[in-house]
Amino acid sequence: QLQLVESGGGLVKPGGSLRLSCAASGFTFSDYDMTWIRQAPGKGLEWISYISSRGDVIYYADSVEGRFTISRDNTENSLYLQLNSLRAEDTAVFYCARDRSGYFYYGLDVWGQGTTVTVSS
Amino acid sequence: QSVLTQPPSASGTPGQRVTISCSGSTSNIGSNAVNWYQQLPGAAPKLLIYSNNQRPSGVPDRFSGSKSGTSASLAISGLQSEDEADYYCAAWDDSLNGRGVFGGGTKLTVL
Numbered sequence: 203q204l205q206l207v208e209s210g211g212g213l214v215k216p217g218g219s220l221r222l223s224c225a226a227s228g229f230t231f232s233d234y235d236m237t238w239i240r241q242a243p244g245k246g247l248e249w250i251s252y253i254s255s256r257g258d259v260i261y262y263a264d265s266v267e268g269r270f271t272i273s274r275d276n277t278e279n280s281l282y283l284q285l286n287s288l289r290a291e292d293t294a295v296f297y298c299a300r301d302r303s304g305y306f307y308y309g310l311d312v313w314g315q316g317t318t319v320t321v322s323s
Numbered sequence: 324q325s326v327l328t329q330p331p332s333a334s335g336t337p338g339q340r341v342t343i344s345c346s347g348s349t350s351n352i353g354s355n356a357v358n359w360y361q362q363l364p365g366a367a368p369k370l371l372i373y374s375n376n377q378r379p380s381g382v383p384d385r386f387s388g389s390k391s392g393t394s395a396s397l398a399i400s401g402l403q404s405e406d407e408a409d410y411y412c413a414a415w416d417d418s419l420n421g422r423g424v425f426g427g428g429t430k431l432t433v434l
Binding site for chain 1 (some may be wrong): 325355356357360362365368369370371373374379409411413414415419420421422423424425426427428
């Protein structure tokens with residue numbers, strides 16, 4: 203079945219780094235654009251970053267531009283998010299999601315279960 | 324403050340029809356497709372409506388979406404207790420080199 207499984211979350215001090223991974227299965231990963239979304243405790247969804255199927259088009263939210271880096275390895279069926287210079291306000295559940303066509307046209311149709319990042323001293 | 328504006332809460336009784344609004348601008352809803360997501364407590368979001376008014380396979384036809392200009396709406400008819408959840412609208416935004424934007428979410432309570 204279609205599945206996305208995130209990993210790599212944890213507790214990190216302000217200014218620290220983490221690398222999140224998202225393992226895809228059940229579909230041809232290289233055919234799909236991918237997105238990272240986060241949700242702070244008790245808050246709504248926030249779009250973080252987008253990467254095209256070949257990795258040649260990338261977008262970031264202003265709130266993470268210059269600190270987070272999205273990448274993918276189509277040979278490993280994996281999506282990544284490198285988080286640097288972490289701040290307390292980055293504390294959130296991070297979800298990876300499949301973007302069926304790019305630019306939300308057909309929506310984010312497969313989501314992972316999320317991985318929790320906590321930034322605290 | 325979210326780029327797309329939703330009411331923070333909505334409510335209805337079983338069997339009733341409720342609508343949730345989502346207001347945006349020409350750079351997002353006005354020029355791109357709108358999606359709606361349902362998030363049950365403790366769960367990941369689930370795609371409910373895509374391309375303004377299309378339902379993914381498995382989503383009951385009690386859920387419907389519409390768009391007019393820079394606003395969109397989600398309607399739920401025949402309200403059921405299991406519909407109690409948070410609902411989010413989303414769209415691509417063509418400003419600032421491109422970005423995804425979400426509404427702040429609407430918590431639907433079934434009375």
